[in-house]
Amino acid sequence: MVCSSYLKTVILQAGKYIQKVTRGLGQFASLRRSPKTISAVRFSSDRIFPSFRKMMVDTGAATNRGMATNNSPEKLDDGGYASGGWKSEDGKLSSGYSSFRGKRASMEDFYDVKTCKINGQTVCLFGIFDGHGGSRAAEYLKENLFKNLMNHPEFLTNTRLAISETYQQTDSDFLESGKDTFRDDGSTASTAVLVGNHLYVANVGDSRTVISKAGKAIPLSEDHKPNRSDERKRIENAGGVVMWAGTWRVGGVLAMSRAFGNRMLKQFVVAEPEIQELELDEEFELLVLASDGLWDVVPNEDAVSLALLEEEPESAARKLTETAFSRGSADNITCIVVRLYHELETKPQPETQTQTQSDTEMEPQAQTEPKTEPETETEAETKTEAQTETEPEATSKAQTETEPEATSKAQTETEPEARTGPEGQTETVTKSGPTDG
Structure with a gap:
């Protein structure tokens, strides 16, 4: 009696275990057919290997x-x-x-x-x-x-x-x-x-x-770099080694020497x-x-x-x-x-340079006057002649300056003919001014 009741208990427990195993196999089979299996596996792997993912x-x-x-x-x-x-x-x-x-x-x-x-x-x-x-x-x-x-x-x-x-x-x-x-x-x-x-x-x-x-x-x-001659010598003197491993490396590991x-x-x-x-x-x-x-x-x-x-x-x-x-x-x-x-x-220099350039561009007009001041007496001849062009004697004299008498008069101011007229005296004084000195 005791043996039979114990055997019955064992059979019942075994049957329950077999049922659980069968149910689990059925669920696993359904998971294999379901597309959610991939996401479920990914989710579990994320918890295990989050940094890797x-x-x-x-x-x-x-x-x-x-x-x-x-x-x-x-x-x-x-x-x-x-x-x-x-x-x-x-x-x-x-x-x-x-x-x-x-x-x-x-x-x-x-x-x-x-x-x-x-x-x-x-x-x-x-x-x-x-x-x-x-x-x-x-x-x-x-x-x-x-x-x-x-x-x-x-x-x-x-x-x-x-x-x-x-x-x-x-x-x-x-x-x-x-x-x-x-x-x-x-x-x-x-x-x-x-x-x-x-x-x-x-x-x-x-x-x-x-x-x-x-x-x-x-x-x-x-x-x-480890292959730099001075760096390689320093490393080897310290007991290290430089070797080729795709590139030159210290100890075959590091591709730089410092x-x-x-x-x-x-x-x-x-x-x-x-x-x-x-x-x-x-x-x-x-x-x-x-x-x-x-x-x-x-x-x-x-x-x-x-x-x-x-x-x-x-x-x-x-x-x-x-x-x-x-x-x-x-x-x-x-x-x-x-x-x-x-x-x-x-930066201010270009502006000052442009100003000085513009000033120099304007300066020739202002500078021509002082430059011509020493020559004013020389140019006074043309001015006086231009001013006296209205006078008939000055006009005739300007027209006849090409004649030999006017030429000799300009060259040799000591001749009496060059000094006779008052207008002639004015001309000799003008020509023998500071231009000769």
Whole structure:
């Protein structure tokens, strides 16, 4: 009896279990036939891999829009493009920036434009920061590099030293801020600091700054590439290695020899900047700072020529970004164009020149009178003759001056015939006046 009742209970429970399994199989079969299955699967994957799905959507959006817009990235409205401009209060300086995500899935470029007065001295700072392995390092530089530089105690007295120390200290601060993370991202930095008319250009990495002088492009920084002979020697002396992996790379990993961040390669990839300085004069026209997304496809000379064609620096920056994108740049593209308006200082001169020119044009009439004053006695002859043309004797004398007697009279004033008439005496006095002396 006990066995039979236990067996019956087991059979009933098994039957209920079989029913549940059958019902579940039926629901699964219906789901397979329903189009909602795809959305249900996507929904669950979004909860599990939300960042992955966002990355895929951004990649597709960037690719599709990039092909559709061709070389007009400014039409994008998803945050992949930004541009703007700035002008100094005195009107002597203006700048424009343009930044485009391009064909990359994410934006790792940052830029910064700052101006201030320190002890009455106008200071302008422009920077391009190109991140790699993530955007955190580039964003950190945008937020801290110039702030740290302006707080340096010797910023105005020894600007070159202040830049060098600030670069390396900011790199140390960034590495310290991320010591508890496993991230190993980094960033380049190409900056231009203008203190009065003195320009300091500092560079770490493969971003670049170029200046235009009388229409000629002059690079103010040299890219830090591992295959640069001096950089390769420095890396190898520190125990590193430079090898080919699609391009020359430090340790076969990083395609630049200097950068902020990059903790794992810090022994070889330093953040010590190379600095160039010069005094600006009227021959310098504009500056172009850009990430390698521009310089990979646009030579220095082309960048300067295109920028000079545009009246406003923002338009010039936009033009350079569009040109790099249309030429096939596969990277983020960011650039800053700085216009140097020296003519504003000499703007009154053209007006004064035109006034002096107009004055000189009028002066000959006024100057002919004093110039002719010494000659008035010489010209008095013609005037006196013109005045006495009404007199018959003067008229006959003017008509007979071609005769030998009149000629000898003009040449030899000592002859008695030349002195007989009172009118003749008047003529000899006029001719023998200051013109002879």
